[in-house]
Amino acid sequence: MTQLIETSKIKASNSTQPRLQCRSPPPLLLLLLLQSFFLISYLYIYTDYYVFFNHPKMANFNPIIPHPFSPFFIFILSLIFTSITMSTPTPSPTCSNSGPVVRKTPLITFLEILQQTALNTLGPKNFDPKLYVDLSLKSDLSITQNAFDNLPRTPNGSVSVTDFNGFIQSYFNGAGEDLVYTEPVDFVPEPEGFLPEVVNREVRAWALEVHSLWKNLSRKVSDRVLDRPEFHTLLPLAKPVMIPGSRFREVYYWDSYWVIRGLLASKMYETAKGIVTNLISLIDEFGHVLNGARAYYTNRSQPPLLSAMVYDIYNRTGDIDFARKSLPALLKEHKFWNSEIHSVIIHDAEGCNRTVSRYYAMWNKPRPESSTIDIETASKLMNDSAKQHLYRELASTAESGWDFSTRWMRNGSDLTTLATTSIIPVDLNAFILKMELDIAFLANVTGDCTISVHFQEAAQARKQAMNSVFWNAEMGQWLDYWLSNGTTCKGHTWEASNQNRNIFASNFVPLWIELFNSDCTLVGQVMQSLRRSGLIRAVGIATSLTNSGQQWDFPNGWAPLQHMIVEGLARSRSKEARSMAEDIAVRWIRTNYVAYKKSGAMHEKYDVEKCGEFGGGGEYIPQTGFGWSNGVVLAFLEDRGHCCEVDQNQLCRLQEIRCNA
Numbered sequence: 001m002t003q004l005i006e007t008s009k010i011k012a013s014n015s016t017q018p019r020l021q022c023r024s025p026p027p028l029l030l031l032l033l034l035q036s037f038f039l040i041s042y043l044y045i046y047t048d049y050y051v052f053f054n055h056p057k058m059a060n061f062n063p064i065i066p067h068p069f070s071p072f073f074i075f076i077l078s079l080i081f082t083s084i085t086m087s088t089p090t091p092s093p094t095c096s097n098s099g100p101v102v103r104k105t106p107l108i109t110f111l112e113i114l115q116q117t118a119l120n121t122l123g124p125k126n127f128d129p130k131l132y133v134d135l136s137l138k139s140d141l142s143i144t145q146n147a148f149d150n151l152p153r154t155p156n157g158s159v160s161v162t163d164f165n166g167f168i169q170s171y172f173n174g175a176g177e178d179l180v181y182t183e184p185v186d187f188v189p190e191p192e193g194f195l196p197e198v199v200n201r202e203v204r205a206w207a208l209e210v211h212s213l214w215k216n217l218s219r220k221v222s223d224r225v226l227d228r229p230e231f232h233t234l235l236p237l238a239k240p241v242m243i244p245g246s247r248f249r250e251v252y253y254w255d256s257y258w259v260i261r262g263l264l265a266s267k268m269y270e271t272a273k274g275i276v277t278n279l280i281s282l283i284d285e286f287g288h289v290l291n292g293a294r295a296y297y298t299n300r301s302q303p304p305l306l307s308a309m310v311y312d313i314y315n316r317t318g319d320i321d322f323a324r325k326s327l328p329a330l331l332k333e334h335k336f337w338n339s340e341i342h343s344v345i346i347h348d349a350e351g352c353n354r355t356v357s358r359y360y361a362m363w364n365k366p367r368p369e370s371s372t373i374d375i376e377t378a379s380k381l382m383n384d385s386a387k388q389h390l391y392r393e394l395a396s397t398a399e400s401g402w403d404f405s406t407r408w409m410r411n412g413s414d415l416t417t418l419a420t421t422s423i424i425p426v427d428l429n430a431f432i433l434k435m436e437l438d439i440a441f442l443a444n445v446t447g448d449c450t451i452s453v454h455f456q457e458a459a460q461a462r463k464q465a466m467n468s469v470f471w472n473a474e475m476g477q478w479l480d481y482w483l484s485n486g487t488t489c490k491g492h493t494w495e496a497s498n499q500n501r502n503i504f505a506s507n508f509v510p511l512w513i514e515l516f517n518s519d520c521t522l523v524g525q526v527m528q529s530l531r532r533s534g535l536i537r538a539v540g541i542a543t544s545l546t547n548s549g550q551q552w553d554f555p556n557g558w559a560p561l562q563h564m565i566v567e568g569l570a571r572s573r574s575k576e577a578r579s580m581a582e583d584i585a586v587r588w589i590r591t592n593y594v595a596y597k598k599s600g601a602m603h604e605k606y607d608v609e610k611c612g613e614f615g616g617g618g619e620y621i622p623q624t625g626f627g628w629s630n631g632v633v634l635a636f637l638e639d640r641g642h643c644c645e646v647d648q649n650q651l652c653r654l655q656e657i658r659c660n661a
């Protein structure tokens with residue numbers, strides 16, 4: 001018997017959606033009425049036809065065969081109708097294909113025009129559209145616009161390179177100039193207790209170099225932004241930030257988790273807490289953590305890992321005040337990810353309604369930082385509504401952090417077939433499950449028992465949802481779930497064929513969550529599946545098996561994906577899983593090291609087929625710096641030293657780091 005279980009009867013109820021775990025049974029009276037109606041219809045029609053049977057013309061009429069007037073057929077129809085009525089899930093509140101769109105500032109609108117003019121004037125070679133939306137004004141927008149309108153133009157409207165460059169020089173400060181270098185308050189060249197397991201001199205020297213990169217990436221928002229916020233797309237933040245590096249001149253949401261993991265290894269607790277304080281201030285102002293701290297990123301978030309940041313910092317520092325202060329923001333963020341646009345109800349195979357979340361940007365225009373690219377992509381589409389739909393898909397994919405990948409495309413070679421808002425992603429739901437567990441834990445340690453119990457229940461419900469919507473026992477993986485074509489405005493009834501059986505690293509991300517990695521049998525299954533998946537390559541885990549030219553596909557490997565899978569395996573009690581974790585971590589460290597020695601830099605992504613090579617593809621050139629890569633190397637080295645197990649010859653495995661593993 002299905003039941004309505006509402007878990008929202010406690011104090012924190014206004015911070016979360018009520019969770020309907022199982023479908024509500026239709027009122028008994030209504031069912032009885034329906035059945036009686038069909039029974040009476042059946043008897044009436046049957047009796048009526050019985051008269052006809054005696055008629056010579058009706059001699060061949062069979063009441064059983066599916067003739068449209070057959071009484072048996074009508075009775076079967078009545079059963080089908082009744083069962084459909086019973087099984088239709090509560091319509092999902094996420095019923096809008098259009099959805100919200102946040103306001104764009106006049107500065108962004110102008111900078112997008114500037115970006116297009118720059119492309120027309122300077123040409124596509126080495127062109128990075130983001131540069132133009134990162135410029136800041138020297139004087140009022142109206143003055144700047146006026147000067148722009150008065151630039152000499154040829155009959156076809158183009159501006160000369162000299163005039164364009166002169167205009168940029170006169171009216172703008174350079175991209176990134178509104179963030180100033182600042183030495184982190186807690187940086188010391190070799191912190192006490194730094195990576196105690198790393199004893200090999202060569203590896204240790206490199207780890208200290210990676211540690212010193214925090215100084216290169218540390219920034220503080222210039223006072224100029226506070227004085228004239230309308231001159232900048234950069235958003236003011238109170239505390240210093242760590243940027244990913246290169247074109248990513250501002251703080252990014254999910255990158256910050258691995259930056260923080262590295263900072264904890266570097267013993268830079270104040271800097272780590274400051275990053276969280278900044279992200280919380282974004283929740284206070286916008287209701288969610290932005291993709292990045294820019295006015296053009298307000299329309300979306302990124303994979304939600306704020307609770308994981310708070311949890312790890314609290315566990316390392318024991319700062320209960322920090323945990324207590326963070327909690328209200330986490331509750332607000334949980335609400336955002338369970339809001340109308342992000343939340344979807346799936347009616348599963350056991351007759352239960354499962355509430356899950358998806359990515360959904362509040363935007364239906366070109367992404368300002370890639371406006372020229374998005375306009376070009378959308379030019380293949382015929383009408384405005386199709387274009388708006390594509391723009392929302394592009395921005396929603398950016399919200400996923402996996403921009404771009406065949407994971408979100410109906411046709412892997414055509415970006416216009418992006419369908420991110422119709423996909424329920426495994427990793428997003430794993431992150432929200434972690435958020436629920438973290439909130440339950442933090443509420444418990446800060447003494448709010450009611451919230452803690454509520455979120456334990458929420459976590460249990462999400463775990464069940466993950467099992468029934470995503471888990472595929474035959475494959476030993478969690479698979480993204482595609483909402484059927486054209487059903488995004490109705491409830492969704494789960495169908496096995498809607499699980500995406502293509503292999504992505506994200507299919508293994510739930511392993512990172514304790515609720516899963518503590519289950520030895522499950523870990524065994526997932527580990528076998530990972531081993532057979534084809535994802536584990538010479539120097540790390542590939543993002544997918546498809547070489548599409550998109551950056552979140554083969555042969556690229558990304559630091560966050562290595563880290564979550566390695567940490568999940570390493571935390572399990574299975575010796576085999578731990579040794580697999582060790583093996584992958586060593587491969588990853590090796591390629592990071594060799595690439596660093598070759599190029600003098602840490603990279604945003606790596607080619608997992610070739611040791612010492614960075615990755616490519618996508619819409620911008622490969623970037624260096626790089627926040628999350630540094631963080632993951634330091635976290636790997638901190639966790640168990642990885643590379644420093646001494647072998648028979650008393651030599652560290654990475655003493656001579658080569659690529660011939």
Ligand SMILES: OC[C@H]1O[C@H](O[C@H]2O[C@H](CO)[C@@H](O)[C@H](O)[C@H]2O)[C@H](O)[C@@H](O)[C@@H]1O
Nearest residue numbers: 244248252255291367369398401402403
């Ligand atoms: O400018 C294009 C896109 O750039 C960002 O995405 C990529 O870099 C981020 C920073 O390292 C990273 O968080 C993300 O996973 C990468 O795909 C940005 O986040 C996108 O919104 C933006 O459109």
